[in-house]
Amino acid sequence: MANKFRYPTGVRPLLVEEAARRKRIEARFAARLESDGFDEVFLPIIDYVEPYVQLRRGAAAKQSYRFIDREGELVAIRSDFTPMVARALAPTIAEGDLPLRIFYRGDVIRVEATRLGANREMFQIGAEIIGDPTVGADVEILRLAADLARAAGATPVIVYNDVSIANALGDDARQALVSKRIARDGSLPELAVKILDGSATLNDVREFAPLAADRLDAIARGAGSECLLQLDDVDAAAAYYTGIHFRVYDADTRKRIAEGGRYDDLYARFGTSAAAIGFTFTIDESTEALNGAGAPLTTEVE
């Protein structure tokens, strides 16, 4: 080993002051979530890889520490919360209990930076509503995310979209939206071009994806002014989103501090059908750069 001070990639101790800072933010988040009726669950720091195989693309799978356990099974250290929540809760959910409001927190550890110089050491706090497929849950979650961001000292900008729109436009259009490159040779649907140059409206969308358009309309009416619908926010996001997908940025630093959305099919993969929507905040050491409020800055390059 190079030297006695080093810790393995992705971890380090938080000594007195850093720990206190982390605890202050944790406490603020937990207090708000508990007062809103969210119950905490504790998730294991390791889990088998196999149950999640279809949810993680190759590169993401390799971002976590993985090893073979004594029984020959492939095990990974936690690098993502949302699918773990579903696996833990799904077998215990009874129809009558729904909707559930759940939150969780803990370290996630990544052995590989996602990108150039991006950080691999992260603390996450997330929340989700299980069993409520209504637009009301969408709006509640967006408002909660904004409030938590403010509680952390950030000025939130929440960019949202519905992942089903790009899916409805076909692969070529979707690809153009992901790359933000407009092929002006008429090969793309006009809507894709309009989405890219920013001139598309929900009325334009309605023709291709009427349900999504209506839903986004309803969300726009309910969500706060920090929420911006961006129809061109199409990405190779986590495979499990089915409806609204959003990211929370801090307006001052332009860093992403949270990500979330609706994943109505995820619980069914683990044995119990239930709609679900949630988000995860990512806290890292840049937190310490801020006074008082201690605005959390993200560790992931979008």
Add this chain to the structure above:
Amino acid sequence: MANKFRYPTGVRPLLVEEAARRKRIEARFAARLESDGFDEVFLPIIDYVEPYVQLRRGAAAKQSYRFIDREGELVAIRSDFTPMVARALAPTIAEGDLPLRIFYRGDVIRVEATRLGANREMFQIGAEIIGDPTVGADVEILRLAADLARAAGATPVIVYNDVSIANALGDDARQALVSKRIARDGSLPELAVKILDGSATLNDVREFAPLAADRLDAIARGAGSECLLQLDDVDAAAAYYTGIHFRVYDADTRKRIAEGGRYDDLYARFGTSAAAIGFTFTIDESTEALNGAGAPLTTEVE
């Protein structure tokens, strides 16, 4: 994998009620420790194996999940806190800061049961005083351990001894004390025989180990009535204890709920000389068997 509900050895999720129970105990411990001036530190869930090689005997090393990281280093998932605290704090300690009062908490994960059917899934909370070599610190730590045990709903019995006495008696006597087998053929020092049959007093000890005898005398005067000096409590304990060593039992269930002692040489191994004394409580799911107070039961067979 055998089936979709299983979690890897040593971990499982705590869902709503279990999580709440865990949090209640945590909160009670943390409140008491903070009010006594202990500051929390957060320790990484994984660390290199090498820095601890001389502190862990072969069998203990194998009890943790271990794997090779991307740089070829051997890494282990946390299975013990005390040496990690020393490694994390030692490089940052300045003479003037001492004494420090520190506490920590978190999961420890063991891949192997220590014994027949013993549990491998544990949550630990511990505290230590760094830089105070006095008997006052010994007594403070014993009293704190008793109070925390009571806060957890247990009726504490604290059995203590000084590890230096057995060391002073020589290997044969030490071995007899460990095995509790008395060789009545005169081959053992009389003191060892007296210790084993329970008739030894501190005056008997003083001849062989005067410092330890005086220290134990002083501790006995300061410690609460739940503390019992047992001179025959000699064990193959963790290699780093240098003075008093104690275990906290719950009188009703006879289970061990905490262990601690003085390890004045440990910090020096990580670069900064500092006396230290502390303890670690181990909480597991049998907690749920108790009402209200929620007495934590241990997971380790002594």
Add this chain to the structure above:
Amino acid sequence: MANKFRYPTGVRPLLVEEAARRKRIEARFAARLESDGFDEVFLPIIDYVEPYVQLRRGAAAKQSYRFIDREGELVAIRSDFTPMVARALAPTIAEGDLPLRIFYRGDVIRVEATRLGANREMFQIGAEIIGDPTVGADVEILRLAADLARAAGATPVIVYNDVSIANALGDDARQALVSKRIARDGSLPELAVKILDGSATLNDVREFAPLAADRLDAIARGAGSECLLQLDDVDAAAAYYTGIHFRVYDADTRKRIAEGGRYDDLYARFGTSAAAIGFTFTIDESTEALNGAGAPLTTEVE
């Protein structure tokens, strides 16, 4: 580690005499194969797990030593040769080169016994003909396997069947054939019942699986008298067999010493379509129990 003499599960050194014995058998096999025009290839002792994922059932995957390499990929120590040959050769095969006659040898290491007390330490020598889909290749391979078994000092009994017959009979019949349990309630096709009680002939088979019947007919005419067609030899064999499947037993010890068959789809999985048929002999230390000829005994319980 328990003690200084131990080696990891599945390996041990072969010192002078054992090595000499192993070399004698190897030499005899290699000489015969080379004189028949088979060229040797050397295969790596480790390889990625991913390319073989669809070829290995869960349990088999866990029989090999597996670990994560420095790039985060899952790697396994060689525990089976046939798919490795296909992966290594497929990218290099040019139409004009076919048919190829290839052989290989080396250790395979299994960390888990397949069964109660079965051995996990094995040396294998195998051969295959690539690009010859004819019955002539089937017969050549059967004759070669018999000769090699004799060269190793065994009295070969080769039991063969065509895997496509059971597939043609449907899942229930297949299941009955695997378990050897006859449901005499009329729920099974009569052919399955006849196969199980040993009264079925190729003419009976022809109705359900005419190609397989003709093929087996032709094989029976070409193969030596040590080859026994057993229509009830239906098993959960390796996923890749497509036609004839056979096992070579030593008549005296009743141990299986080789296994083989036709796998015409395997090369296509690695990028080049080519019919292939081959076998693998498994040699282990019980070899030493035999004089002179040194009959290899297998390590695997069928």
Add this chain to the structure above:
Amino acid sequence: MANKFRYPTGVRPLLVEEAARRKRIEARFAARLESDGFDEVFLPIIDYVEPYVQLRRGAAAKQSYRFIDREGELVAIRSDFTPMVARALAPTIAEGDLPLRIFYRGDVIRVEATRLGANREMFQIGAEIIGDPTVGADVEILRLAADLARAAGATPVIVYNDVSIANALGDDARQALVSKRIARDGSLPELAVKILDGSATLNDVREFAPLAADRLDAIARGAGSECLLQLDDVDAAAAYYTGIHFRVYDADTRKRIAEGGRYDDLYARFGTSAAAIGFTFTIDESTEALNGAGAPLTTEVE
């Protein structure tokens, strides 16, 4: 995984022609060694790390693939032969059997290049004489190494020295010899300066290390003209050499093709005292660059 053609670092298949080339060289080496009375042993491709801990410096340990087995032990894939031979043979050696002449061959796999671009894929063949501490064994081994190098098509230059000389000169002088930097400020023994500028003779050495000088004298008289004594060939070589240490270069390509020496203390570490001297040839794919003789070129930058 990046792509379907890749193999893990350090391995790849050898197809027909490459395998044939490898076999030709192997055969030539084995024939010569066997005719000189060397018996082959087969060594496992994996072994525990622990028995070798004191023989491998940190960096070298990390060059091998390492992983935790099902019992929690640290295991490595073979990356070096000499200590494995000692561990395998030591428990079986009876006084009366000595001296033994042993040879071995096989792949060694390194996950890390030793240097910029150096190869990590290697086949090694080595030989050693166990239980003969005489200068006769030294000369026999040097002559054998030269002959094998020639058999492989190389023009050998064997550079040798005795590791005990530098040890006798003290740490500063040793350091200067390793770095080849001469401090001309009088701080070094004159002998070190003379060794570095090439003017030292064995008579100069005799004063400091009389035994080594006499031994080197005797070796020089017995060894072939391809052997060059270079007193400044001092290196941070493998920890186990105790006397002569040599490297075999190919004069044309200047590549190192073998390394060896005397390690009289190695067997004692594994339980049986026995002097030993030996060498290991490293063969790699550059072999194919040469016609006919197929001179093996090394893969390691010295």
Add this chain to the structure above:
Amino acid sequence: MRIAIPKGRLLDKALATFAAAGYDVPSEADLATRKLVFNRGDVEWIFVKDCDVPVYVEHGAADAGIAGLDQILEHDCTAYQPVEFDFGRCKMMLISAPGAPSLTKVATKYPRIARQYLDGRAIRADIVPLGGSVELAAVLNLTSHVIDLVETGETVRVHKLEIQDVVAEISPRLIVGRAVYRTETKRIRDLISRIEEAKNANLQIQLP
């Protein structure tokens, strides 16, 4: 041919079945000698503990035998099971101390079966392997539950324990080694046919 007979609760029925199939089986007098190996005709009869029958057959040290599904499963035995018998059937049960305590520890003679049962129901509990008197473990509070064979249920009643679940239906089977089946096909098929017929004949008689 070597055939393994279990010395325990299945002994009489097992011997009766082979006798009905026309085999020359050792007599009661033979068994009273406490010898464990008898050659009768071309069959070598060996008498071993119930739990060891699958071991002998799996390793090829016996060609065939009669074993309960409990022992077959517990040993993960891969032998063929061509005939299932109607005698000696019973159930493997999950039994608790009175008052339905939460399931934290299970005492059993069948740790492998218990592990599979618990894993399959996502129950996290420690298994405590015992050698005998398994029900006592729940009585004496060593464990909260036991998993054991139940024939009449008498033990459960006496100890005032409570049956909670059926873990598996257990029946005795004729088991035959895989390698011997392949290499001695003719003789093995003959054995199976005779046992099958004896079983069916017996069935005929019992059904009025």
Add this chain to the structure above:
Amino acid sequence: MRIAIPKGRLLDKALATFAAAGYDVPSEADLATRKLVFNRGDVEWIFVKDCDVPVYVEHGAADAGIAGLDQILEHDCTAYQPVEFDFGRCKMMLISAPGAPSLTKVATKYPRIARQYLDGRAIRADIVPLGGSVELAAVLNLTSHVIDLVETGETVRVHKLEIQDVVAEISPRLIVGRAVYRTETKRIRDLISRIEEAKNANLQIQLP
């Protein structure tokens, strides 16, 4: 206080020892009832299989018990062993089929002890766990060797097997749980003293 008594070969001596130490132990008539639990004075006596005594003590379900070293080692039991008895001593032996075959498979009721024995001698052999009649395994060629307790050596002679090595010297011990020793120190020390004295008194008598 709950004390575990082994039902097997050590039963009589174990009870006699406790009686000599002044404990009120169950009578022969009691035992004939087939009950397994008896309260006498402040002691609850439980009668379990020899191999289960260390399990009860290790888990704290019994405070003390008498167990052979064979069972203590096989269960890796961590209980204290304050008294070693002179009765019931025997040897664990490595026994082979006649003709000293090479050691490739070992049948045993003690797989853990067998594994340690083989590893410690760098012997590579498979272990075949059996439930009983272990010597038969070597007779019937299931394994080349067996590891088993030998008291008189009669079984070995009858089967014409050959003793090859002593694996361990076996003696019965009083075992006491660790936690109870610490938390009930006084009562446990009293138990140990009384047993120690009873053992020594007995020794006195035997020595002429």
Add this chain to the structure above:
Amino acid sequence: MRIAIPKGRLLDKALATFAAAGYDVPSEADLATRKLVFNRGDVEWIFVKDCDVPVYVEHGAADAGIAGLDQILEHDCTAYQPVEFDFGRCKMMLISAPGAPSLTKVATKYPRIARQYLDGRAIRADIVPLGGSVELAAVLNLTSHVIDLVETGETVRVHKLEIQDVVAEISPRLIVGRAVYRTETKRIRDLISRIEEAKNANLQIQLP
């Protein structure tokens, strides 16, 4: 808004494009001062090495920039690439020493791209990263091959090397950071439109 301009071969065209799009870009005189940062209007222009443009944009230290695909790929840069330019196109080539030696070592300034190229063709070769004069490596026998950008092919001809394969078609692109695109959508869309128009206008002129 901060825009990164590459100081190397793309400098002039990059500046001309921004100028054509109506931006107030630094003058030649400005550049002659060797200063690297200029504020003009609401844009801060920074001039960095070609290979560093993707780094500044990826980390959010520049909002946009112009970079060759070679540098974008080599840095695995995730920025959006909304506009691809027609100027400055070239090819990344695999070049060998004369006589088509077997491919064993490749010198390159682009080790990541080279690794992907070799892996994708199942070629096992060592990569030797160099800082400059890469073709020299093949001339001096440091490596058998090189992978490098080829514009005119002059260097290849002079050194009598041989082009073996096209590794990638390289073109310059406008790159825009992901976070800034989302949080400053309006201004970024305006930048893209203007650059797109300037590019098309230019195209218009070039086409006869």
Add this chain to the structure above:
Amino acid sequence: MRIAIPKGRLLDKALATFAAAGYDVPSEADLATRKLVFNRGDVEWIFVKDCDVPVYVEHGAADAGIAGLDQILEHDCTAYQPVEFDFGRCKMMLISAPGAPSLTKVATKYPRIARQYLDGRAIRADIVPLGGSVELAAVLNLTSHVIDLVETGETVRVHKLEIQDVVAEISPRLIVGRAVYRTETKRIRDLISRIEEAKNANLQIQLP
């Protein structure tokens, strides 16, 4: 013999040293031709980027060369370094943006050296490898710090940055490949002696 000369800041002194040692080095006119390879006497002189000298020597493509310790360390070059020169010395420095920000990111051309420096001080910071104008990274807030060579300190002053620590003392060295040293010992020792003498002669002159 092939000798590698760095084209950068050490060029003149390196050539002068070889000239003083009596070697026939290429003239200034030669260099003006932009050729990179010259044969003079029995030496082939090659001119490569500073950072590539250790690569050529390490791989045996050059027998010797002159390289700064910065490049030797950055390439983990194992060549012998028999002579250290007095010219061209400088320091590798840790430099911060003004105001001593906390160290979170370091831009550098020497990522390996930077990693070792940070690890050795238990500093957790990301390293951002750059190709040039490294100081600009701290100015433009790409990183909080940079690690770079400092000769005169002019760049640091101009950008109003602050020197925080010395990472390493850097000096140029004669480097010689290990294999050539062993197999051409005589010629290599001659080279070293001549360079050593030329260095000392020069030292003599400089000292008054």
